[in-house]
Amino acid sequence: MEILPRMVFLLVLAALCGGETQGADRECATFTNLGFPDAFLGTKLQVRLLLYTREDLQCGKLLLHHNLSAHPLFNMSRPTTFIIHGFRPTGEPPDWLYTAKDLLAALDDMNIVLVDWNRGATNLNYFSVVSNTRQVADNLTDFIQNMENHSASLASIHMIGVSLGAHISGFVGAKLNGQIGRITALDPAGPQFNGQPPEERLDPTDAQFVDVVHTDMDALGFRKPLGHIDFYPNGGADQPGCPSTIFSGKEYFKCDHQRSVYLFLNTLNKTCNITSYPCPSYSDFLNGKCLSCPDFMPSGCPIFGYYVIKWKETLLKLRQTSAYFSTTVNRPFCKxxxxxxxxxxxxxxxxxxxxxxxxxxxxxxxxxxxxxxxxxxxxxxxxxxxxxxxxxxxxxxxxxxxxxxxxxxxxxxxxxxxxxxxxxxxxxxxxxxxxxxxxxxxxxxxxxxxxxxxxx
Structure with a gap:
């Protein structure tokens, strides 16, 4: 007679604690968290794909390359957005990553995949990290091809790449013959990529639509245009509010470069729209020479950020457009x-x-x-x-x-x-x-x- 009460107790305890019957489904995968010792010693590449959907936005699911059916929340009929980080010299997770995931989920019912290659990106030796980007791209290409085999449309894939992640997105797109729907490049990395031919970096043929923002082109970012439209906020180099001297510590090195992320994320919550102005240069823009939108842009000047896709057809006809705007120091950045x-x-x-x-x-x-x-x-x-x-x-x-x-x-x-x-x-x-x-x-x-x- 004592067995029955004990079984009831264990079942109740299991329900309260998420016992074995739910453990496999509720197990949450988190982004790899490393530290400076890992960067000092260097890390061996490992690529992990963390899935988030509206059904379970706070619990990431670790995707398996060759067993997609094991993930019932990974719906191939939805659009899929991949978010790819860059160089991680200190090893901690990017502080903007989960914000991006939440904002994207609020916009549309999509699969959001955080590409965690922190093991491989965490290293004080930048050149070693650059050498890993091709392997990350190969890994992602295999996964996306498997998605396609499970009826996913390449046109519904959006890759958002930050710094080195931008060129990784380009390598994936090139391997898939430019059939990916969209690549958004947030301040693509410059060192080791400046001056390289298109096959060695991101270029407009890597996706059906490529939009790029440059915020640190005189240091960590890429200077020249790389997409169908390239945005140059505040001229593309020094961003307002960022330190101008090395005495400010690590912010001096990352502030301009990382501003591209925060500018883009700000366009997801529709706080305000930032109009960009096609122009030969930032000085011409400031001098009032590019304040009217060309007649071939019937929808007006393109809005910076996530919703520039509305100008896709016009921008594809132009092949390459450089656009400029200025921002404030603080969010929401709109002037x-x-x-x-x-x-x-x-x-x-x-x-x-x-x-x-x-x-x-x-x-x-x-x-x-x-x-x-x-x-x-x-x-x-x-x-x-x-x-x-x-x-x-x-x-x-x-x-x-x-x-x-x-x-x-x-x-x-x-x-x-x-x-x-x-x-x-x-x-x-x-x-x-x-x-x-x-x-x-x-x-x-x-x-x-x-x-x-x-x-x-």
Missing amino acids: TNYVLNMTAWNSEPRWGTITVKLHGDRAVSEATVNHKAFKFQQYTDTLLLAQFDEDIYPIQRISLQFSTSNLVGPRYKLRLLRFWLGALEHRDRPQLCRYDIVLAEKMEVHHREVSPEVKV
Whole structure:
């Protein structure tokens, strides 16, 4: 008679603790966590694929290459996104990895596969890690071919590769004859890849659509275009808020490079849309030469990030597009862009910079167009790009200030026949216009009544 109560007790205990009947299904695989000693000694390559789905988003399942049927949550009719990290000099898991997984799952019902090659990527010897990238690509290629054998569509695969992970994605895509649906490359690694032919790095033929963002092209990243569209935020090199000296420690080395990840992740939660502007260079963009979208882009200028896929057909026709935008220091990174048109009245040319402030009910946002001195010439329109960290709307008043680089000598005045201000990303808003203004050097001039004109 004592056996029955004991069995009941064990069954209840098993249910509470997730006993053997559920243990195999509930066993969660986690990303490999290593440390600096591992990096110092070097690690032997091991590739692990961790599956996450909406059904079990907090519990990763270790995928087996040759027994896909053992994973009932791995549905081949869903799209599949692979996330591939890069060089890991200290061995710990990337801090953004699980955030990316959660944000992607919120967007669509998909298979999310975290490619864990931390053993192989953790090594102080970068060149040794680079030599492992081909083997990682071979491993992934075999797995994807097995997926295809189980009725998965290559066109529904999206590979998101960071640094070395970007080139790994390219190697996989090349082996699969460019049939993968999309590769997103987040600051592809530059060292050992700069100057290499297309077959030795990522290139546009590796997938049906390749989008790339460059944030550290003067150090750890790749400089030249690699995709159908290449984004260069803040010019693609130094990112706002990142340390400029080595005294800041490891942030000096990784901040610019890693900003590509955070910029892309920010586009997943739709906090704000960052419009990019096709342009020959960042300086041309800042100089206001690329503020209107070409006629061959009927949907307007491409939005940076995850949703640039909506511009796929147009961008494929162009073959390669480089696009630029600026960001703020902190999330969500979006700036609000205005075009400022000023018509000077001075008989003599004036050289200087302009600061514009937008005043709302309780906030003020400032844009200083000072990356170079502009020439203001009589009866000539000067077009400027004014970028604000905060979107002030409705605008109650505007203030302007004219400055020159003269430290000694006379103070100049800039007289304007007219200025008008139009929001680039909010073309439904009216232009704001003012006539006959005198700007004394370094004196802020306020205008409480700004008349709306025709829409931008």
